[in-house]
Amino acid sequence: MSLINLKVNGRSHTVDVDPTAPLLYVLRNDLLLNGPRFGCGLGQCGACTVIVEGEWIRSCITPTSSVENFAITTIDGLVTEGKLHPILQAFVDHQAAQCGYCINGMVMTAKAFIDQNPRASETQIKEALEGNICRCGTHMRIVAAARQYALEVGA
Amino acid sequence: MKNIVDSNQIPVTQEHDDALPEIVRQAAEIGFTRRDFLKGTGALVVSFSLVGTEQLLEDSGTAVAQSPSATKVDSFVVIAADGSVTGYTGKVDLGTGTSYGLKMMLSEELDVAHERIAWVQGDSALTPNQGATVGSQSIRNAGPVIRRAGAAARKFLVDLASKKLNLPADQLDVNDGVVFAKSDPTIKVTYGELVGGQKFGIDVPAANNIVIKTPDQFKIIGKAIKRTDIAQRILGESFAHNIRRPGMVHGRTIKPPTANAKVVSVDESSVSGVPGLIKVVVRGDFVGVVCEREENAIRAAELLKITWSDPVPAFPEQADLYNYMKTLSDARQPVPAPTTVGDVNAGFAASAKTYSSTYLWPWQMHAAFSPMAAVADVTADGKCTAWSGGQNPHGEVAHIVRILGLKEADVRVIWVDGPGVYGRAGSTDDATLEAAILSQAVGRPVRLQWLRRDEHGFEPKGPPHVITVKAGVDATGNVLAWDYEDRHFPLVPVREPHAAALIAPTPESVGSTDGSGGNGHPYYNFPNKKITPILLPWVNKWVTGLRSNHNRAPGDPARHMATECFMDELAAAANVDPLQFRLRQTTDQRTIDVLNAAAERYGWQARPSPAPGNSRTGVVSGRGIAFGIRQTYVAAVAEVEVDQSTGVILVKRVIIGHDCGLMINPDSVVQQIEGQVIQTVGRALMEEVMFDQYKVTSIDWISYPLIKFTQYPTVEAVLINRPTVAPGGVGEPALNPVPAAIGNAVFDATGARLRQVPFTPERVLEALKNR
Helix, strand or coil: CCCEEEEEEEEEEEEECCCCCCCCHHHHCCCCCCCCCCCCCCCCCCCEEEEEEEEEHHHHEEEHHHCCCCEEEEEEHEEEEEEEEEHHHHHCCCCCCCCCCHHHHHHHHHHHHHHHHCCCCCHHHHHHHHHCCCCCCHHHHHHHHHHHHHHHHHC | CCCEEEEEHCCCCCCCCCCCCHHHHHHHCCCCCHHHHHHCCHHHHHHHHHHHHHHHHHHHCCCCCCCCCCCHHHEEEEECCCCCEEEEECCCCCCCHHHHHHHHHHHHHHCCCCEEEEEECCCCCCCCCCCCCCCCHHHHHHHHHHHEEEEEHHHHHHHHHHHHHHHCHEEEEEEEEEEEEEECCCCEEEEHHCCCCCCCCEEEEHHHHCCCHHHCCCCCCCCCCCCCCCCHHHHCHHHHHCCCCCCCCEEEEEECCCCCCCCEEHHHHHCCCCCCCEEEEEEEEEEEEECCCCCHHHHHHHEEEEECCCCCCCCCCCCHHHHHHHHHHCCCCCCCEEECCCHHHHHHHHHCCCEEEEEECCCCCCCCCCEEEEEECCCCCCEEEECCCCCCHHHHHHHHHHHCCHHHHHEEEEECCCCCCCCCCCCCHHHHHHHHHHHHHHCCCEEEEECHHHHHHHEECCEEEEEEEEEECCCCCCEEEEEEEEEECCCCCCCCCCHHHHCCCCCCCCCCCCCCCCCCCCCCCCCEEEEEEECCCCCCCCCCCCEEEECCCCCCCHHHHHHHHEEEEEEEHHHCCCHHHHHHCCCHHHHHHHHHHHHHEEEEEEEECCCCCCCCCCCCEEEEEEEECCCEEEEEEEEEEEEEECEEEEEEEEEEEEEECCCCCCHHHHHHHHHHHHHHHHHCCCCCCCCCCCCCCCCCCCCCCCCCCCCEEEEEEEEEEECCCCCCCCCHHCCCCHHHHHHHHHHHHCCCCCCCCCHHHHHHHHHHHHH
């Protein structure tokens, strides 16, 4: 165990954990965040995605010590005083969830990609989401929501 | 009576405030039983004042009542003195929007705005047991009961108002919980004023004993209502996975490495160095670990040294699976007679030509995106509260009672949001019992989640089919004789959680061939038919990784694939357009309408397949059509591109013609259709469980891939509403025709016939070679 400083959603936290502990469990169980979740623990599905310094990463296979002092954003940080970030609002507008379990990964991957590529096309968005899995078959709405966000960012 | 709605032209919808999550959350926090929930102190109870329901529980005569009776109006509707309304149902919303539909049905009959109705679902102590949420039955089977309960409550309230206002009931009307005189709306009384402090005390009336609204009276049924739980689900606030209890610790369980392996010994010293290890739990062949921290529980599960009994082959070689299935005989004694119409032998004798094909469908998994997870808190005084995201909260209670040795009255299972499960948790979600076993062992609340390899490896799976169809046709190609044989392992055998089978298995049954669909019965007007389902024996089905069980629309996709691909083969043999070939052999208007709806929307040009002029090399396009029925009528047109050099199929577009009878919420119908089609394109193109003789080897998303973002089609739905026909389900039927429509489109594009799912590039190349 060792003390590690984490900057999550604009706040600093010090956690006392095994430095190799995957970030996912620290975010969920020490910082009590609900957004990132366990889907595979293998980096194959995207359920655990968070954004670190503008890049989306799979927190289930990221050692906590490797992101010390980096700016980490989880989907929980996309709600400010009850107001949804535009990308979350886009997902609500398009009713882009069935069970919703995978959508954390969709939102965080799309946000990081579109923030870097503001005029991303539909094809580029689909390619960016290629490593994310949705079992309910909500793909059309997910892409429509991401496209709405891309149009807003690129405007 | 029907009207057609284009999915692109659904009326503008409105959002409504969402009172649900907070109530459910408080229900979870407040107490152990419904009575505690009702009697407890605090704002929640003040606002509800559920006297009627409390009295009902007193009437039940047990110290702590379990699930309220499903025959009493009070179990479904509670109106507080302040007029606030709460609906209760045992059915749970798995992300499919059924809670909105059921609430709309209650709203319609009760005449209370749906926005004002709080909703409590799937709590074994608070809600009536209406069976597991399976088979697209919530709206179809639970909905009518809720409508009748709502109508009975409304009648009860209007009769009370009649006395109070001194006006005949037929001169009164209701608007949003206010009863008023038709002649003078200022003469009025609210539901809260009428029923405050009383229970209804009446039974849910039989269908012939209550008047429910007719379609012309609907205020809300049929309107498109948007879900308001999207944000909470995305943010994860409502998931079982995020239940946190004071003192909660983390469990993981370890599955047998080979089918039917027995625990010989467990070396606890192998994990003594894992920080925060609380306990290694061994009961029979069930092994679990509990740690203070989640990542350490996972580590302990990896490190724990268990000596298992020697591997014994349990499954046939995968390459030999279908041949093996052909050698087996029906497991049932006596073997039921086939379903017959006319005289199939005479039909063949009179036929000008006969044809036969065999279709193969693999083991497929539900592939829930989250491994099953649950939290359980078993206290020293023998009470268990568990939070489950499965499909059958009431059903979990009995397993916990049996395996933990608790009293039924002391076990409460509370459903909270979970991942989409598609039948995986229809009989049992597995995790709830396991969390309870571990919690009992350590005396603390335990959160348990399966590992991905265990979810893939040990979830109950949809069984394979070998379906052989023979047909005799007349000189025009019309079918005179249809002989259909469907060999498969049981569709519905798993009745107990994996841990229960590892600890104290109950005798296995032969299972069922009935997937509550049509069992392969063709819907066309063939004069002579014989339908023979053969239920093959499958041993150790409750313990191994090939637990044969219901997968979404059990049996139906395989059965429709065979029927509808074979119809396409017969149409091609007769050189007839495949749509016309179907239409000329049915007189059923609903069948005709969905086929025409999908075809018209697609822009179907009548011609036989394969498409004239397509090259034998390079990328070619084609279209295919298929029909399906599972109470709800569905037609699919698929448009595909086939790369003849690689064998890769790209499904570009799927049009669904859809008639589910009365549509409650068109928004939900469209979402369900989209999801089913995209999921099923993946099932048709790439999903096949791999295994060796000892274990399942599809244990992650690489070895069992799902459809990706660059592979999904555009889905369009044409909805046919039949307000005077009882609602069918919408969670399964739309997937039925999809595999056949794709296979038929590939034939149209290439002239190559696919008869084995999944339609992998290798199989496509093989079919191209043989065309």
